[in-house]
Amino acid sequence: MLATALAVAVAGCGGPASTPGPARPPARVVSLAPSVTEIVFALGAGSRVVGVCGQCNHPPAAEKVTRVGGYLSPSVEAVIAARPDLVAVVPSPGNREGVRAIERAGVRVLVVQDRTLADLWASIRSLSDALALGDAGARLVEDLQHGLDAVRARVAGLPRRRVLLVVGHKPLVVAGGGTLQDELLTIAGGDNVAADVGQSWPQLSLEMVVARAPDVIVDTAMGTEAGGQSLFGSLDTVPAVREGRVVTVPADTLYRAGPRVVEAATALAHAIHPDIGPPSG
């Protein structure tokens, strides 16, 4: 409830046009972030979604919904043309002006965060409250938490592995401490070697990979597997390279604070501990 109040208060700070909440639950929802789209569908309110951002590709039903611009730059006109009574957004480097414009047009805006797991639980609850779905939010949160606990249990007996999570090849950008991805890594039985660097997405010198000597390199960069091999291939004192544990993991689930975090954590667990058997379902 506190999270809801906070979210509504944040939305209210946008300007005089935002109202605390309509008498009826919102029937026309626009989602401007892929993670939000997934959450709304997972809560069972997918039929109410009338507009999504261009990058919203999951679940498959979302692909049929009208596009209203990009995650980085939503189209204010398209959003308003969809006549929504609720617009849900995640702050992105480009959408601030667009969101302000939408608020000034008198549309109710709900802002949710996506940086950590705590943010994710809060987002699910506030979306559920905003859509008046009763305890659907709380139940989804519980399901996901159980799923993550299951992953934890799976790797519990295994030795922890030092892991580097690579986001970009050139420049070499990795996941640092305090991020959702860092949390999932830890749940999946890994210790993030870049956790102490002090930034969320630090750019690292190549020599740091050698110095920190991870056991596993999880490569989620946009690029090819061959690219990753050629980048790290000559660093043969690094255990991950020496023992062939440079693993590619698809980035789609891993970088969305949404209902597929359990799949992301599972994929990570298999990347870090291949011996726990193939992923089930």
Add this chain to the structure above:
Amino acid sequence: MSAVLAAERVAAGYGARDVVDDVSVGVTPGTLVGVIGPNGCGKTTLVRVLSGVLAPRQGVVRLDGRPLAEQPRRAVARRVAVVAQDAPLVLGFTVLETVLMGRAPHLPSLAFPRAHDLVVARAALARLDLADLEARPLGALSGGERQRVLLARALAQEPEVLLLDEPTTHLDLRHQVETLEVVRQLCRDGGVGALAVLHDLNLAALYCDRIVLLVDGHVAHAGRPEEVLTAGHLAAAFRTVVHVGRDAVTGDPIVLPVRRDQARRT
């Protein structure tokens, strides 16, 4: 003696306008030709046509009888040197370095100056009273000193033909005289053929063997100084009353402007 560098009936200009039209001027070895005329009459344009920088629209410029445009640039530069008016200079180079650039046509592209080049360059400096300043950067020189450096650079080219555009503008009387003395000496002793655009009519009368009076892009008069410098010719060209006298000893014409109140008396 025939001209080594000659413009034959050239017409030239910038854009649609011709600044000079049907002009024929020749530079003969051993003589100094002076070009005079009012502002805008085409003197600088004529120098640029003679040096090859500006291609004439009509007519042809010949060096040794052959069209200038057909001869390789470096070969021409070994024989024809130009002292342009207010040419840009790199202020960081020393006087000697600037004058040594005059040796460039005689040296392969990346070569360093040889002993002979240094001798020639320093001789040119000495001739123009610049020897003490050889290590000074150009930025530390006065306007007059820089003008002399430009002439020294031209001398270092060891040219057969010397073209000068207003070489005495920034100079004091002594250096005006010395500059023209140097040029005249080059012509007499070195066989150099020179053409100089001059604004001082008396200096022109003193030093030039021939004078060309340009008006509105045409040659109004050409010949010996006493033939060209008459009150009638000059009044028509410059549109002001002048009095032309004669030096009692040398016979050189002396041009004197006439004050308005004096004019009413004659």
Add this chain to the structure above:
Amino acid sequence: MRAPYLTARRLTATLAALALGLVATLAVTLLIGPSHASLGTALGDPSTPDAVILFRTRLPRLLLAAVVGGSLSAAGTALQGLLGNPLACPHVLGVSAGAALAGVLALIAGADPVSPLVPAAAFLGALGTIGAVSFGARAGGRTAPHAVLLIGVVCNAIAAAGIMLVNAIVSYAQAQGVLFWIMGSLSTQSYAVVGAAALYASVGLVWLLRYSQDLNLLAAGEEGAFQLGVDVERVRRMVFLAASLLVGAAVSVSGMIAFVGLIVPHLLRLILGPDHRLLLPASFLGGAAFLVWADTLARVALGPAELPVGVVTALLGGPFFVFLLRRDLRRGMA
């Protein structure tokens, strides 16, 4: 006061000193980095992490910095001489923008940022831009310097617009990769890349050096140079091409690193004088050392994380550029 003229001896002595300085720079910066690596251990046993750090990550990177820094500086010197403007820089040519745009397109077509396809595409982009600028700036057989500058500005604008367009339509993760082109990065573990860059740099540099004296003469004005026997049109074309080759090769492998081609030539001109026979090779050596130091600063400034090298050169170069501009204005030279 400087000697009255440049002698072969002064030239070789100065260049030898600069070369020595560069070697010393490389030796010292090899031992500086965010992680600890012992030279003794590395030399003793090539299979230690120390050896991998020093000889497979730091050394190739430092060598690349030297080649790129030298290329950009030499090109900057030549361009400043050619355009008669001490505030001209290599990126003004538009070549870097063309290289960057081509590289970005290769990235979004799916190439991995680390694959050799990207620098190859970028280099082709550079060549294409050179062709376009050469063609566009020539009228009546003359390459006017201001036309070259203007076309360079246009190229930069087009490429910037293209990159922004790309940014708008690709995914967020891909957009990050585009940053490399705009900020620059010297990170490499491949001696092959360093070797290729060095090859192009040598060709470009030797080609440029041929025209050192012509650049001196050209500084005395187009007409003055013409009258001293210089084929002005040909020199302009050749210098422009050689400089473009240097810049294109550099940007292809390291993205756009600003200010190197502006600060180093200007500084060296102040110290060594305007003679291009000394200034051109000196700016290659000086620029190499400068970028090696700048990259080292980028590697260690933030502790374990690193700064993009373009940020360091901009932070060093921006204020310096303003200082230079004000000084030149005060002296009435700009």
